[in-house]
Amino acid sequence: MTILAPLPDSVSTVSNSARPRDLINRRLSVAPMMDWTTSDARVFHRLMSRHTLLYTEMVTTGALIHGDRERFLRYDTSEHPIALQLGGSNPRELAECARMAEDWGYDEVNLNVGCPSDRVQNNMIGACLMAHPQLVAECLSEMQAATRLPVTIKHRLGIDDLDSFEHLHRFVETVKQSGCHSFTIHARKAILDGLSPKENREIPPLIYERVYRIKALFPELEVIINGGIKTLDEAQAHLKHVDGVMIGREAYQNPYPILSQADAVIFGDNHAIADRLAIAEQFIPYLERRIAEGAPLYAVVKHLLGLFHGQRGGRQFRRHLSENGHQREAGVATFREALRFVTPNSMPDED
Ligand SMILES: Cc1cc2nc3c(=O)[nH]c(=O)nc-3n(C[C@H](O)[C@H](O)[C@H](O)COP(=O)(O)O)c2cc1C
The missing domain is CATH 1.20.120.1460 (Four Helix Bundle (Hemerythrin (Met), subunit A))
Known part of the structure; x- marks a missing residue:
């Protein structure tokens, strides 16, 4: 049983107009994937596409604040544009890490509200935060106050019994009050009890239509769809409804067809493609x-x-x-x- 947090009354609002314009093009991105989207993988992916936005693996605030920071933040300059994904729920710590992202030259910082693993739930990281929209808004608010980088969120349709469209709507409505304007939505809910992270990427059904509805209801937000997308043709179909497409497993396991065509098909940049x-x-x-x-x-x-x-x-x-x-x-x-x-x-x- 998950408890629904109350609607916010005290989230400080950051005006988008006061922030520098977000220049990142998120029409296509490769999803953050632990152990997979390492710096080495990203250097490889960048050889196939100049424009696709690349995400790091999730890095927890604890690892950055108390661990070997250099190990987690180091990357190759060829990787730009590159987004650092953070895991955490302490607004002050997330702000500190967002500042690090800027200091290290990342192009975006993203908060993970989608990872269902037990290990991260115990620390209030990832998908469990979907039950706490006000806390998520506070985190994003503090992060935006700490950095000039675009601060974005990646989340699920819901978790456990908080799986109605109304809950998703309320979550986005609350979180958007932080000033965050870019929402990447993995189009399936997470089941926190009883399913492994792997099963959580396969078993709950994908409901793309809910992501489209969020975009229709919040046209001012940038909405990126994620989950189960395997080809650029599918990506193009989604782009009729949303602003961007994030591809995970297929981009990693069979990268060439997607990434080598992405610049021409998605970004309109027709340069020569290496075989x-x-x-x-x-x-x-x-x-x-x-x-x-x-x-x-x-x-x-x-x-x-x-x-x-x-x-x-x-x-x-x-x-x-x-x-x-x-x-x-x-x-x-x-x-x-x-x-x-x-x-x-x-x-x-x-x-
Ligand atoms: C090996 C693996 C690791 C993942 N690690 C993360 C992560 O660190 N952060 C995150 O937000 N999502 C993570 N995910 C979820 C993906 O970002 C993505 O949301 C999910 O795989 C659905 O997209 P797809 O069907 O295109 O793969 C991971 C997925 C995989 C397969």
């Missing part, structure tokens, strides 16, 4: 640098395993890296060997 093999080769100087810094090969190249999804030799490429990439002597040569499987005419088609 998959050329993208892999363009990644090599960065890979050399990371290995020189001491990064294990596999930790970096595992994010490229989906590059040749469905292509001739793609399976051997993945197998070669999975079998050899963990060895102590594995290095750029191992990666180049794997690429030989996908070089045209070098190997039979088994994929």
